[in-house]
Amino acid sequence: MNNLNLISNFAEFKELKNIDKATMIGVLEDVFRHALQKQYGTDENFDIIINDDKGDLEIWRNREVVADEDFTDEVSQIALSEVLKIDDSYEVGDEYTDEIPFSAFGRRAVLSLRQNLASRILDLENAGIYEDYSTKVGELISGEVYQVWKRDMLILDEDDNELTMPKSEQIPNDFYRKGDTIKAIIKSVEMVNNKPKVILSRTANLFLEKLFEQEVPEISDGLITIKKIARIPGERAKVAVESYDDRVDPVGACVGVKGARIYTIVKELRNENIDVIQYTANTSLLIQRALSPAKVSSITLDEENNTASVYLQPDQVSLAIGKGGLNIRLAKLLTGFDIDVFRELEEEDVALTEFADEIEGWIIDNLHNIGCDTAKSVLEMSAETLAKRADLEVEQAEKVLEILRAEFEEE
Numbered sequence: 194m195n196n197l198n199l200i201s202n203f204a205e206f207k208e209l210k211n212i213d214k215a216t217m218i219g220v221l222e223d224v225f226r227h228a229l230q231k232q233y234g235t236d237e238n239f240d241i242i243i244n245d246d247k248g249d250l251e252i253w254r255n256r257e258v259v260a261d262e263d264f265t266d267e268v269s270q271i272a273l274s275e276v277l278k279i280d281d282s283y284e285v286g287d288e289y290t291d292e293i294p295f296s297a298f299g300r301r302a303v304l305s306l307r308q309n310l311a312s313r314i315l316d317l318e319n320a321g322i323y324e325d326y327s328t329k330v331g332e333l334i335s336g337e338v339y340q341v342w343k344r345d346m347l348i349l350d351e352d353d354n355e356l357t358m359p360k361s362e363q364i365p366n367d368f369y370r371k372g373d374t375i376k377a378i379i380k381s382v383e384m385v386n387n388k389p390k391v392i393l394s395r396t397a398n399l400f401l402e403k404l405f406e407q408e409v410p411e412i413s414d415g416l417i418t419i420k421k422i423a424r425i426p427g428e429r430a431k432v433a434v435e436s437y438d439d440r441v442d443p444v445g446a447c448v449g450v451k452g453a454r455i456y457t458i459v460k461e462l463r464n465e466n467i468d469v470i471q472y473t474a475n476t477s478l479l480i481q482r483a484l485s486p487a488k489v490s491s492i493t494l495d496e497e498n499n500t501a502s503v504y505l506q507p508d509q510v511s512l513a514i515g516k517g518g519l520n521i522r523l524a525k526l527l528t529g530f531d532i533d534v535f536r537e538l539e540e541e542d543v544a545l546t547e548f549a550d551e552i553e554g555w556i557i558d559n560l561h562n563i564g565c566d567t568a569k570s571v572l573e574m575s576a577e578t579l580a581k582r583a584d585l586e587v588e589q590a591e592k593v594l595e596i597l598r599a600e601f602e603e604e
Contacts, residue, residue: 362394366463423526433472483524487513
């Protein structure tokens, strides 16, 4: 049968992504039945035979042989005189079957049929991709960068499905070119205008967790579990791990011999610093570990309000706060506690709160925020440095230093 290039190759349909043979044959039949309904007003007395192995599609029409005077419907009936011209063995009441060539539909109908078929196949592909990826949300995936734009990145998976990674889901230091291989997790899948939109992420905590699972066999085997992750993508992360086997050191296993395992993860995250600590249900100890590398002297907890006052030696305060406040921010995220850092008073030192009648409250708050809670911790800085760090005018900083110096001069 001449198919007028309507279906160039049935093998092509077999290879379509996410569409099985039975579904594809069902779609083909539906499309042709729709065309029959438009052409003849009904499809009830038509048989559609599809042979996917040979690439054949045939349409057969079944009509009842009726006496010439009873002939009223050319779609479901054929006059006896007409059928006898073809085969003189037919009688009234017999069923006559003939094949309908594609040419009977007309060029416009064939074009419409092709468009309808292409549309149905596309819808099936999209539905298949959506269903497939909906079951994979949270999984780690590798793809090839196809296009990089200002706001997002287009990535192709192994089946050439299009995946999207918005700028907000990319690590700030990420830099990829077309053709590069990229790892990410599947964050979400949604249908937008009947087309699946698969969102990937490299900034999600789950991405870091999946990288650990990939690099640390003890995690994938269930000997070690990741309890909590706090992360500022591209900057620093803290990971709390716990071992279910006393013989396995969870921190050592995650770091690896000479840091081999953690190095692979750090490299993938564009040199994001990662602190691995051992999880504990003891809140004070967890906070202490979360603030590492600083050494904590003592901790006062208010579990009702989820706050913690941490006291450290003066030389440990900057370590606890970290560059740009990163360390203490991550410790807060990891523990769920609002952590305030205080210096342990030296014998001759004075707490800043003692100067509340001479120094405005907001200035004392600003000084606390930069880790200065005693007079001597402030006096270690110049007026210019103090003004810059505590967001003060130079004149205000000079006035604060003058008040604090006066306290010790009086002594």
